[in-house]
Amino acid sequence: MPRTHALRTQVQCTVNGDEVDFLCADETSLLNALRDELGLTGVKEGCGTGDCGACTILVDGKVNCACLMFAPEAEGSSILTVEGIAQGDELHPLQQTFLEGAALQCGVCTPGFLVAAKALLDENSDPTETEIRYALAGNLCRCTGYDKIIRAVQEAAVQLNGASK
């Protein structure tokens, strides 16, 4: 029987510390591959056009919208999603301060905010309020008005700095 569609491409990369491989069509977005092929549904789709940040992931340590990358572009890279932020059953300080500070309501934008905020704190351990607001300006939240999110990131920075001293 003749083939009716193109065979899929195999992609190999590291996701949340684990070596993985998956098959995808060349035009598949990395977002769809993470969700549909790897079951990482913590990576959310809010717009599909890179405007809302709900699918924010780190690719080799850099903030990216998974919806703006083709899945084959992930070949050989190291990806971090919200599912990989906690160390085992120990939450990252950001996860803890988001919980304690009520920095989420519906929670659909929360994974993207956590990843973007982690990227900020990885690079800048003591950001100003303005620096936090600009670092998170690519992430839309419609529930909180951002107030408690900003405070949760400030509190996590304090905790991380306290732990490193």
Next chain:
Amino acid sequence: MTVTENPRTYKYVGTRPVRHDGLDKVTGKARFAADLDMTGQLRAALVRSPHAHARIVSIDASKAEAMPGVKAVVTGADFADLDPTHPEFDMAVNLMARGEALYNGHVVAAVAAVTAAQAAAAAAAVEVDYEPLPAVLTIDEAIAKGAPIANTTNRTLFSGDAEPSNLASVNEFGRGDIEAGFEAADIIIEREFRTAAVHQGYIEPHACVADCGQDGKAVIWASSQGHFAVRSKTAAALGWSTDRIKVIPAEIGGGFGGKTTIYLEPVAVLLSQKAARPVKLVMSREEVLRATGPAPATKITAKIGATNDGEITTLQSTMYFDNGSTKGFSALTGAMSVASYKLPNLELHAIGTVTNTARSAAYRAPSAPQAAFAVETLIDELAQRLGVDPIDLRLQNAVVEGDATAMGMPHPKIGFVETLEAIKNSDHYNSPVPEGAGRGVATGFWFNIGEQSSATVNLNEDGTATVVTGSPDIGGSRASMALMAAEELGLAVDRITPIVADTESVGFTDITEGSRATFATGMAVVNACRELIEELKQRAATIKSADVERVEWVDGAAVIEGEDRLTIPEITAMAKNTGGPLTATASLNAAGAGPSFAVHVADVAVDEETGETTILRYTAAQDAGTAIHPSYVEGQIQGGSVQGIGWALNEEYIYDSNGVMENAGFLDYRMPVASDLPMIDAIIVEVPNPSHPYGVRGVGETGIVPPIPTLANAIAAATGVRMTSLPMSPPRLLAAITGGADG
């Protein structure tokens, strides 16, 4: 922060525990509807009208059906044929056109295929022959003499008129003598206001999965504000009985009123039935913006009169609210929201229009923000003309218990005066206005609703508890349910698991809307707990062979004759021998919803070269009645404030001359981001609602009402320009400043 003394203090109510569903939401485990996949599942895609108004001459799906992977196609012919007077007629026609496409983006057919890409390709191959019809796109076009009819099934509500019309409803009410009111006035101010349609902007697009079995029954996993409503609306659209449908609530990624109606579920069920496989249907963001939700565009004229002593003598207003493609109640609720001041003479005409634009949906205090823009701007001008403090002028005219609402009924116990005083006494209001900036204040009112709720409280064998309700949790209400149950039972809040159960596992519960979940469903939880406590006392009496009359419930334990004590775990451990499982259920139609008032103050700076408004400081006070979980009350106040800020400064639907939305994406439909904003200081006022066991009023909606006039008044103070149309975006504000004209 919380001001005013709540007369009662509680052990759990008013504390800030970590929400029970929080861990799943910070680790990515929480499952929203689009995160669910079923074995053998198909993906679906929708075919949407490219015309704002057109007759559907024919639909030919034969090419689509022959494409790889395609398993089912449905069109309007597959759905129940409802009479236009059926209460779900407009909802049903909106989710699948019948004979006419009523707006650009109206669904005309749907396709299910093995992959999403196959479904999209097949949807594009469905051939629809349209005969374009004249389209009506704005309020002015709808009410023009000789205008084409936008939707021939529309009859004006409350009119008894049998002819098709572009008026959805005409509501008129008032009191006193409007002319005498103006004659008694020393100052009269009249203006016309316009606002564009805006979207609720929830980050999660609409999504569902449906699985229709061989037995003709369907299971639906849905993201909604009310899964019982998903069931009843799906049943109506399909002509099914409700017992054929089970709806399982997924986590909901924001609703704000926009997920009180449905768009997808009946379509997914029919596709699943035809294909005999589960079907997943997820909207794109563009679809969400083009074809769901917008809050009505408005045109409002308002005229106010007051004496030189500051007594408002009269208010007269004509308000047009555009419902989009079908009738609705937006005009009525807009008029009902004019209820904050003693108005001896009042005349309101509230008119809903029908146009060939997307069918509007509820948005947080529906229609009140637009009405408040008009009324609160005029009050601000009055204060300015009279040379009095804008809060003092409002205090002088503020309604108190017993004063008339817009429709004439008296206000119950309310906290408007206390909320005004909270801002008047705030650090913000008592700090100097920054150099070059302007300060504005405004107020908002929402009546809130009760409606039907059910709750079951189960005590487990080890003395932990499960609180089961049917209210989808859109902002932390599960934590509130657990806190009220903890207070009643005297059980630590982390020993209680609050869940939202499916339509077959808990009693009927109305939609999470009208700020009702913590109020009404909370009352059902409290009632179930109180019934459970009576049973616990009986069990304790049995265990101790005591008279139940001598048993009291104190701090989580039965106390027998003032000494012997039996805790919940001790009683549940013996449940088998004392009468069986410990469970109680309560259901109610809650009366006595408590109106909530809000007062906001903002300092803004306007860049006179770009027209950009920067908010320097923002403080919002709101009467919560009693704050069950203060962090989530603050969250409602802050979130509502920022939605209102977006509405005021940037958000708007922009249509081209063919009725095509030109900014159907988050890049061009510009919602506020973190760098646009300062902190939002939330002040919780507590004037308990006497109709609720803990004094809850409901806090979800009122926070969105004051921001538009607050910012308009602040911009006026900063620039001297009164903006009367929204949004007050940089180009419009710049034109108003440089041209001296209204925006």
